[in-house]
Amino acid sequence: AQSVTQLGSHVSVSEGALVLLRCNYSSSVPPYLFWYVQYPNQGLQLLLKYTTGATLVKGINGFEAEFKKSETSFHLTKPSAHMSDAAEYFCAVSESRDDKIIFGKGTRLHILP
Amino acid sequence: DAGVIQSPRHEVTEMGQEVTLRCKPISGHNSLFWYRQTMMRGLELLIYFNNNVPIDDSGMPEDRFSAKMPNASFSTLKIQPSEPRDSAVYFCASSLTQDSYEQYFGPGTRLTVT
Numbered sequence: 001a002q003s004v005t006q007l008g009s010h011v012s013v014s015e016g017a018l019v020l021l022r023c024n025y026s027s028s029v030p031p032y033l034f035w036y037v038q039y040p041n042q043g044l045q046l047l048l049k050y051t052t053g054a055t056l057v058k059g060i061n062g063f064e065a066e067f068k069k070s071e072t073s074f075h076l077t078k079p080s081a082h083m084s085d086a087a088e089y090f091c092a093v094s095e096s097r098d099d100k101i102i103f104g105k106g107t108r109l110h111i112l113p
Numbered sequence: 114d115a116g117v118i119q120s121p122r123h124e125v126t127e128m129g130q131e132v133t134l135r136c137k138p139i140s141g142h143n144s145l146f147w148y149r150q151t152m153m154r155g156l157e158l159l160i161y162f163n164n165n166v167p168i169d170d171s172g173m174p175e176d177r178f179s180a181k182m183p184n185a186s187f188s189t190l191k192i193q194p195s196e197p198r199d200s201a202v203y204f205c206a207s208s209l210t211q212d213s214y215e216q217y218f219g220p221g222t223r224l225t226v227t
Contacts, residue, residue, distance in 0.1 A: 043117070043204055043218025044156075090156065100146075100169060101216070105155035 002027040002093045004104035012110040019063075019078040021107050023091030026072065033074040034092040034101065035065055044090060050074065061085070086111045115139075117219035119205050125225045131193040134222045137186055138207030146216060147180055147190050148204040156204075162188065195226045 007022040025031055032051050036044040048059025055067040061084075065076045074091060091104040118137040126132055138145050146161040160170040162182045170180070177196070182188040192199055202223050206216040 041220070043206070043220055044216075045218070046215065100158050100161060102158075103156040 002031065002095050002102050004091050004093050004102055006089075006091050006104035006107050008107055009105065010108045010110065012112055013081045014112045015083055016080050019076070019081045019085065019109065021076040021089050021091075021109065023065075023074045023076065023104060024072050025074060025091070025093045027093055027095055029095050032094040032096070033065075033067060034094075035059065035063070035074075035076050036090040036092060036103070038088045038090065038106070040087070047076075047089070081109075081111050083111050083113070085109060117205055117207050117217055119203075119219040119222050121222060122220065123223045123225075125227065126195055127227055128196055129194045130226075131191065132195045132199075132224060132226075134190040134203050134205075134224070136188045136190070136205030136219060138188070138205070139217055140186065142207035142209050142217070143185065144208045144210065145182060145188050146206040146208075147188070148206065149201045150204060150221070151201045159190070192224075195224075197226045200224055200226050 003026045005024045013019055034049045035047040037047045038044045047063055048057050050057050050067045058064045063078045065074050067074050088106045088108045090106045092101045094101045120135045144163045147159040148156055149159055150156045157172055159172045160180045161168055165182045178192055180190045202221045204218050204221045206218045208216045
């Protein structure tokens with residue numbers, strides 16, 4: 001069965017600094033991988049997704065993630081953090097396009113002025 | 114586009130009472146998902162429908178929980194009787210196809226059972 005582990009329930013970075021949110025997955029077949037963002041008192045929004053093809057995927061708001069099969073990782077990065085990036089970020093995995101998504105427990109990103 | 118609509122946004126009820134949460138998916142979307150979010154367990158999929166038919170309800174915690182989708186534009190999640198441990202934020206999401214990664218989430222219903 002597929003699963004997702006997000007390292008660090010809370011991450012703090014200074015405004016303008018690099019953002020790195022870590023995600024490792026477990027899947028018995030080539031996975032579909034996603035990052036979702038949740039702003040306070042809102043539902044989740046799709047940030048980016050990997051299905052097949054290029055392993056570096058770009059999403060909204062300057063975020064990107066790289067699928068590394070050898071490391072079973074799908075870390076989320078952004079070169080320069082902005083105050084508006086403060087939110088909770090969820091990594092998720094699905095084993096097929098028709099299957100349900102399994103979400104990680106989330107990482108809350110804090111941006112320090 | 115109004116997005117996924119959920120009602121009520123907040124619900125406070127006493128233990129033992131029946132609770133009904135409502136969801137209107139985005140028009141034209143044919144898959145609908147119910148999730149529960151808590152600090153302890155994170156985001157859990159409870160049940161999902163495709164073309165109004167329940168596909169997977171393995172996440173429904175127990176028989177006190179039930180979900181229906183009588184038509185393409187409406188779904189309910191019912192808890193009867195409610196218990197304090199049911200307190201959580203319940204999200205509804207919909208997608209255009211069964212390609213589940215294109216899910217659009219509603220704003221959630223915050224349920225408090227006292």
